[in-house]
Amino acid sequence: MGDKTDVWQGTLTLMVLRTLEIMGPQHGYGLARRIEQTSGDRLMLNYGTLYPALLKLEQEGSIRSRWGVSDNNRRAKFYELTKAGQRQVRKATADWEQTTEILARFLAPSEEA
Amino acid sequence: MRKLRSLWIRLISPFRRRDADQEFAAELESHLAMHIEDGVRAGLSESEARRQALIRMGGAEQAKQAYRERATLPWLETLLQDTRYALRGFRRNPIFTFTAIATLALGIGATTAVFSVVDRILFRSLPYAHDDRIVSVGLVQSLERQEFTVGGFFFDWRDNQKPFEAFASQQALPHACDLVEANPVQLNCIHAQAGFLPLLGISPVVGRNFLPEEDRPNGPRVALISYGLWLSHYNRDPDILNRQIDVDGSPARVVGVLPKGFELPTLQAADVIMPMALNEGVERKSSPGSPMRTFARLRPGVSIAQAKAELEPLFVYTRETLIPAQIRKDFHLSVRSLRDRETKDVQLTAWIFLGSALAVLLIACANVGSLMTARGAARERELAMRSALGASRGRLIHQTLTEASLLSFAAAVTGMVLAEGLLRVFLAIAPTGIPFLLRAGLDLRIALFTGLLSVVCGTLFGLLPALQTPRAVALAARATKSRDRTVLRRSLVVGQIAISMILLSGAALLLKSFQNMREQSLGMQTQGVLMARIALPGFRYNTGEKKMDFYLNAEAALRRLPGIRAVGFSDSLPPGGWHDDERFADLAAEGKPHTAQGIGGSVVCRGVTPDYFQALNIPIIRGRNFTEQDRTASEYWVVLSRLLATRMFPGEDPVGKRIQRLRDGTWFAVVGVAENVKNGGLMEQDEPEIYFLRHSMAQDWGERAPVGEVMSGAAPLMIVNAILPPSAVAPWVRSQIAQLDPTVPVEIEPLTQTVSKLADRPRFQTALLSFFAFSGLAMAVIGLYGVIAYMTVQRTQEIGVRMALGAGRLDILRLILGEGVRLIAMGSFLGLLSALALSSVMKSLLYSVSPHDPLSFVVVSLLMAFVGLAATLIPARAAMKTDPMEALRTE
Incomplete structure (x- = not known):
């Protein structure tokens, strides 16, 4: 269980950044739901772990937050990407693609044999 | 970069995060509200929707906790909390705080001041490159204990030696020389070989060293001048190079300025260095030839003992050929480290000073440790409560250590100020002949040492009281006996008494020696006699x-x-x-x-x-x-x-x-x-x-x-x-x-003053050691008083019972005094044994006093017994006056 969360920590960051990039400013609840939807409801997020992750990104300067009003007229805190955040998404995406591509080569059925 | 930014934000967050918690609570609430709304919309009941939302959240409190841990640095939070708590405690108990800081500051201040004096003698590296490999080489004999060489064999040795990578000499003696210019001054001049400064790794700040051709007979007359002379006489003139200066009536060209703070390895004063320019051919044949001080740099990996062994054949040859048979036995080969050459005769004194200062510091630490233990006893119930509420043992130790560190930090700062003052006193009363004393000062290195001292000391006395776990029974007990706390405090007092006995014995021996020295007959008149030295x-x-x-x-x-x-x-x-x-x-x-x-x-x-x-x-x-x-x-x-x-x-x-x-x-x-x-x-x-x-x-x-x-x-x-x-x-x-x-120039001095100057060093040693001994004694006695007084208060009820059962006032007095006497006797006994074992170290500092002089030890024991008893008598008398009725009513 512990190992899994560790893996998720890294990927969760990328999911958050990527979602913010596509969707624009989002509040925490909306972000969580959106990530679940994007995964085709195959992911079940622990919402409690989302906020420390958001705080970490904010401390690192990748995102910033401000209070605003949601679609159904509720006060909520909205998160959006900063310039640094946008750069980070691009870099993290590229890294991730490379990793998956390498891994895919290992996992692909052997052609020669 | 991102990591740094994040760390910084987390570091400063405790200082500005009043409403961060509230803000997160609001965010969480808004999150839950939206989630519940969605649930209700999907057809759930309001309460069911709330339950589900909370489950997905993983618990609101847990989420807040996780958020807080990310927002700040948890250990920093703890530290701040402990610090605030400790400061509150100190404010509530100013007498304790003041006593603890003053005691420690005295210990730390004294040690710092002494360390700054002995540092250069014992520890600090010498101001030369590869200073650990530079040695003084030469012959010694009964009339000259410092290594010397002469032209008659120096060149043989230089050419045939193997253990050194550099081998060069300076003239044996600087001589007074006159700089004849618009305003003439008398200076110290010395001659050195061209290889001498490179051997020491010294290069001039301006200009260059001597060239080999300048170090030959009839070579060009050149000179290096000291930084001090450049500053005072030439006003740091940048055009000093190639200037002709007139030394003793003949011109010399300045080729360089020595670095600031340069000192000859012989520690002699030198304002002008000129090439030795020996005539090698003549020197080789002469017996003995020009006297010199020779220094050498060991090849890497060669020890002094090896070097000496390798020089032995050269030495034997020199001895057989150059030294007359009847005095041959008197000459020995000597190779010594440069530090020993410079400070051998004061190293013992330096160690004794440092040891005494550290002993005083140890007593101070024990005193504060004892105070903290007593305070711990008073707070035992509070600690037991915190322990029962879930504070771990480590957390409680952490708390005590924080208190200790705060105290020792305050003491270190006060101690530095005190050290500066003490250093001034040292300089005022110090004798000539303690090398480097005038240059002793508080610098970064000394401050680091002080910091280290305070950390060690703080840990020492902080851990002592923390070692005792608050027991659960402390909560239940209405009055705690805390027997083991007094055991700890009593052993601390015994230790303090023992250490101060050692210090006192040392001081007593020096004092007696000093008195013997003062009272001895010189065999000549000094009153009314003047000595005039005409240069x-x-x-x-x-x-x-x-x-x-x-x-x-x-x-x-x-x-x-x-x-x-x-x-x-x-x-x-x-x-x-x-x-x-x-x-x-x-x-x-x-x-x-x-x-x-x-x-x-x-x-x-x-x-x-x-x-x-x-x-x-x-x-x-x-x-x-x-x-x-x-x-x-x-x-x-x-x-x-x-x-x-x-x-x-x-x-x-x-x-x-x-x-x-x-x-x-x-x-x-x-x-x-x-x-x-x-x-x-x-x-x-x-x-x-x-x-x-x-x-x-x-x-x-x-x-x-x-x-x-x-x-x-x-x-x-x-x-x-x-x-x-x-x-x-x-x-x-x-x-x-x-x-x-x-x-x-005429220098006039009354002979009484000359003699008094000779006594300066023993006087300084005696004064300093006495100061340490009495500081130690005072602290040990205060410690003793504290323990006895504390035990007396603890035993009030017992005393009441005893009196009710018919014990007289004298019995009570005896009871309490007996406690004190036991501690004094044990401490004095231990102290006497150690002092007797240690005092022979001081043998060379004593004049017509045996290091085991019975009278001194008896006097010291009596003094300790007297002062100790006086300290015990105060609480004992208070106990004697206890009213049994009241005593029984307390608690």
């Missing part, structure tokens, strides 16, 4: 003739003054300082086989005029003194000291006998025997002494350069005995000499 500029008074004329004129002028009893000359003065020596084996009585085995020790030699004995009031006990007529006669006459007379002519009258000086074959006739005087320094045994008559002939007034001393020591000293006080006579002497030559 004749060598380049104007360049012959013995001119010098003699000057001195004899001065003598005649002073004799004409009223109230002057005697005016004499000598090249040195008892009881201490430099004097000329002769080997006992080098003096032979006529018609007697030489009885002494080996060298027979050394004999003090002085060249004196007849009035020397009157001026110092040294009685002639046999034969006669030299007379004024003898001065112009051509015979060689001597006066022997009683000690020398009995050694050379046991059971005979030496007057009229003849003595031969073997090294040059001169015969001397003994005319008289003088009473012994103290002549080997204040602390040493008397040495036999021989007085040569200083004739009124030119060759008797030239300067003989002693090896290893400042040059001024060798010029004739004028000794004036007057009826009037020295303060009245000194200006007369000055004006008389000024009439002869207004430009010569």
Whole structure:
């Protein structure tokens, strides 16, 4: 269980950044739901772990937050990407693609044999 | 970069995050509200939707906790919390806080001040490159304990040695030289070989070192000047290079300026360094050749012992070829580290000072540890409560350590201020001859040391009370007995008493030694005697003739003054300082086989005029003194000291006998025997002494350069005995000499002052150690008082019961006193044993006191017993006055 969360920590960051990039400013609840939807409801997020992750990104300067009003007229805190955040998404995406591509080569059925 | 930014935000967050918690609570609430809304919309009941939302959240409190841990640094939070808690505690108990900080500050301050003094002597690296590989190389003999070489073998050694990668010399002695310019000054000049500064890794800040061709006879005359001279005399003139300066009447070209703070490895003062320019061919053939101080840099990986072993064949060859057979045994090869060469004789003192200061610090730490334990006992219930509420053991220790660190940090800061003050006191009372003392100061290195001390000390006394777990029973018990706390405190007190006993014993021994030294008879008069040292500029008074004329004129002028009893000359003065020596084996009585085995020790030699004995009031006990007529006669006459007379002519009258000086074959006739005087320094045994008559002939007034001393020591000293006080006579002497030559510098000192200066070092040692001993004693006694008073209060109820059962007031007094006496006895016993074991270390610092002097140890024990009992008596008397009714009612 512990190992899994560790893996998720890294990927969760990328999911958050990527979602913010596509969707624009989002509040925490909306972000969580959106990530679940994007995964085709195959992911079940622990919402409690989302906020420390958001705080970490904010401390690192990748995102910033401000209070605003949601679609159904509720006060909520909205998160959006900063310039640094946008750069980070691009870099993290590229890294991730490379990793998956390498891994895919290992996992692909052997052609020669 | 991102990590740093994040760390910074988390670091400062505790200081600005009043509403961050509330803000997150609001965000969480808004999250839950939206989630519930969605749930209700999907058809759930309001309460079911809330339940589900909370489950997905993983619990609101857990989420808040996780968020807070990310928002701040948890350990920082704890630290701040502990600090606030500790500060609150300190404010509530200002007496405790003040006592603890003052005690520690005294310990830390004293240790810091002492460390700053001994640092350069014992630890700090020397100001040369590869200082750990630089050694002093040469011969030593009974008349010269510092390594020396001479031209006769130096070059052989240099060319044939293997263990060193560099080997070079400086001249044995700096000499007074005159810088003749618009405003002439007298300076210290020294000659050194071209390889000398590179060996030390010194390069000039401006200009360059000597070139090899400048270090040859008749080479270009060049000079390096000290930074101080550049600053004071040339105002840091950037055009100093290639400037012609006039040293002793001949020009030299400045090629460089030495770095700031440069010091010769011999620690002699030097303002100008010039090439030695020895004529190698001549030196190699001469015996002995020019005296030098030689230094060398070991090859990497070669030890001093190895180097010495490898030099042995060269040494043996030199000894067999260069040194006369009868004194050969007296010469030894010596290779010493540069640190030992510089500070060997004060290292012991330095260690004793540092040890004493650390002992005081240890007592201070124990005292504060004891205070904290007592405080811990008072807070036992509070700690037990916190423990019961879930504070872990580590958390509680953390808390105590935070308190301890805060105290020791405050003490370190106060201690630094105190150290600065103490250092000023040291400098004010310090003797000459403790190297580097004047340059001692508080710098970063010392501050780091102080910081380290305070951390060690804080951990030490912080952990002591923390070692005891608050027991759960403490919660239940209405009054805690805390027996083991008093056991700990009692052993601390025993330790404190033991350590202060050691310090006191050391101080007592030094004090007695100092008193012995002060009260000993010098065998001569010092009251009303003046010594005048006249530094004749060598380049104007360049012959013995001119010098003699000057001195004899001065003598005649002073004799004409009223109230002057005697005016004499000598090249040195008892009881201490430099004097000329002769080997006992080098003096032979006529018609007697030489009885002494080996060298027979050394004999003090002085060249004196007849009035020397009157001026110092040294009685002639046999034969006669030299007379004024003898001065112009051509015979060689001597006066022997009683000690020398009995050694050379046991059971005979030496007057009229003849003595031969073997090294040059001169015969001397003994005319008289003088009473012994103290002549080997204040602390040493008397040495036999021989007085040569200083004739009124030119060759008797030239300067003989002693090896290893400042040059001024060798010029004739004028000794004036007057009826009037020295303060009245000194200006007369000055004006008389000024009439002869207004430009010569004159240094006048009453002999009482000279003698007192010799006692400076022992006085300083005694004063410092006494200061430490009494600080230690005071703290130990306060510690003792604290423990006894605490135990008395703890036992109030017991005392009440005892009294109710019929114990008299005296019984109670005995009960409490007995407790104190046990502690004092145990501590004193331990202290005495350790002091007896340690005191032999001080042997060389003591004068006619055995390191196990029974009287000193008895006095110290009595003092400790007396002061300790007095401290115990205060709480004991209070206990005695306890009203049993009230005592039983408490608790």
